[in-house]
Amino acid sequence: MKEYAPCYIYSKKMIDEACEELKRELPGFDFLYSIKANPFEPVVRTIASHGFGADAASWREVEESLACGIAKEDIYFSCPGKSAMDLRNAWDKCVLVADSLHELTLIQKMAAERDTTVSIGLRVHPQYAMGSGTVSASKFGVDLEQMDELKKTLAECPNVRINGMHVHLRSQVLDAETIGQYYEDTMKTAVQLMQECGIAMEFINFGSGIGTVYDHVKEEPVDLAALREKTAVLMEMNKELNARLIIETGRFVVCHAGRYLTPVVDKKTSHGTTYLIVPNGMNGFLRPAIAALIANVAKGQPVPGMEPLFTNDNEFEVHVLNDAVEKETVNVVGSLCTALDVIRNNVEVNKSEIGDLVEITNAGSYAFPLSPQLFSSHSIPAQYLETEEGLVRE
Ligand SMILES: Cc1ncc(COP(=O)(O)O)c(C=O)c1O
Missing domain, CATH: 2.40.37.10 (Lyase, Ornithine Decarboxylase; Chain A, domain 1)
Known part of the structure; x- marks a missing residue:
């Protein structure tokens, strides 16, 4: 390898194994790869070949996902502070996920200009924390404390149809119990949002959280079998909703590789x-x-x-x-x-x-x-x- 260094080497075999492990251990979910973790195209193509969609955090990541063969229905564009240009560049190339009331109004304006109705997701900042954390202010998503403002804005956006929800609170959690509880809290929030705002919940994106072992002496991998057991309650709740249940992941599939x-x-x-x-x-x-x-x-x-x-x-x-x-x-x-x-x-x-x-x-x-x-x-x-x-x- 001397002739190639300085360089990064990513093992396709390890990426393949990690993708298949998630699919095998957590049935009932669809997976998105968080491109930001490692946007190297051969890596993204490898992960896409396992049926993963994309968690894109910029319109360029949307473009890259398309170039790597990911269908637009499987590309979710979610990040705070999307400008009109970001939204325009990603328009009709992915599922847009609005991160604020202002973004909702921007998307409404664009949809009205195009004389169309657009189905999008909404990132929310929920009223629960993950694990032992406390609920605090966040720049991410629409704060669910502002439910009244949300309803008012939605009423002013006739060309926007919310059909899904996205939450992401933390990365690198190794405790299955904590992740499972967070999924359950997120599912309940989705139901609440659906009932209060009359939203058809076609997808629920639980974000990331599943961590990977960095320190082989002190850490244990996430017990995915235990997490699967914890998700049984979600699968039960989803019988009525019939939503697409989505987990995002970056490091789990690429870090060790x-x-x-x-x-x-x-x-x-x-x-x-x-x-x-x-x-x-x-x-x-x-x-x-x-x-x-x-x-x-x-x-x-x-x-x-x-x-x-x-x-x-x-x-x-x-x-x-x-x-x-x-x-x-x-x-x-x-x-x-x-x-x-x-x-x-x-x-x-x-x-x-x-x-x-x-x-x-x-x-x-x-x-x-x-x-x-x-x-x-x-x-x-x-x-x-x-x-x-x-x-x-x-
Ligand atoms: C919204 C969102 N989803 C997913 C991820 C991926 O996290 P991880 O690499 O820990 O899986 C991140 C990371 O910052 C994120 O912000």
Whole structure:
């Protein structure tokens, strides 16, 4: 792999397995892939081949989903702050999900101009939290405290027909009980919305929540069998509604499948500390630098996850890929002109030489697109899908 690095390698086999695992373990749901987690087209095509639709957070992600063969009925465009241009660019190419009362009025105006009626979803900010959290203010969705304003706005939007609801409260939850309870609360909210606003609930999008293991020492994967049992009540409730039940997922299907490779280009010692210097450190993969920054500030105190930038203090493994038996403790750092450009401090790895490859795991989600690739005008790492036939670039 040396000739390809710095690069991301995504394993098609692992993506295939994760997609099939979700489908097998959670029957009764349709799945959307959250493109933002990893928009690399060969990855999106792989996931689409398993029948996943798309959770698109911009009109460009809508376009990409279409280009990857996803049907427009299976592309849900949901994000806060959609401008008129965003809506125009996505019009008739996906299911629009209004995120505010203002967006409802924008969509009404566009539908009236086109002399048509449009069916859309509504993202809501519900009156329950997920797990032990508390209900707090949010920029996402229409606050259900404002039910009266919602009804009034809907009455002023004769060309808009709400036919579904979207909620997403948290990512990276590993407790099946918490996720199951959240699904149940969401289902009840959908029924309430349907009754109070006279909405035909053709789809209920429960958003994401299903997490993946980052720290193999401290974390356990979501017990999907237990979650399936918890969802039995939903399936029962849905017998009457007959809505499309949707789960969104990003990291679950791609996080583990990705690894980041970058070569050691220099090795030096300062005050007894050995540094391995690699190109495209934080400007290739940002999250390790954020984890190192937080570790510096937290000084051993636990810090809650702040997705999608930080999960926990042991969210990656760092390896030197050689056969050396001897180990050494090093700081793996990037080549930018900032001391914050750190992959991992004080990590034990195989004793290395210049030219060896450093591998960082869990690099399949929120990695390439979430990193400041343009900073300092370095080269940009390549991305490859690893298939049985070899590496695919596009
Ligand atoms: C609305 C929405 N859905 C789904 C996701 C995907 O989350 P995850 O990658 O944790 O599955 C996100 C992530 O930010 C999101 O904002």
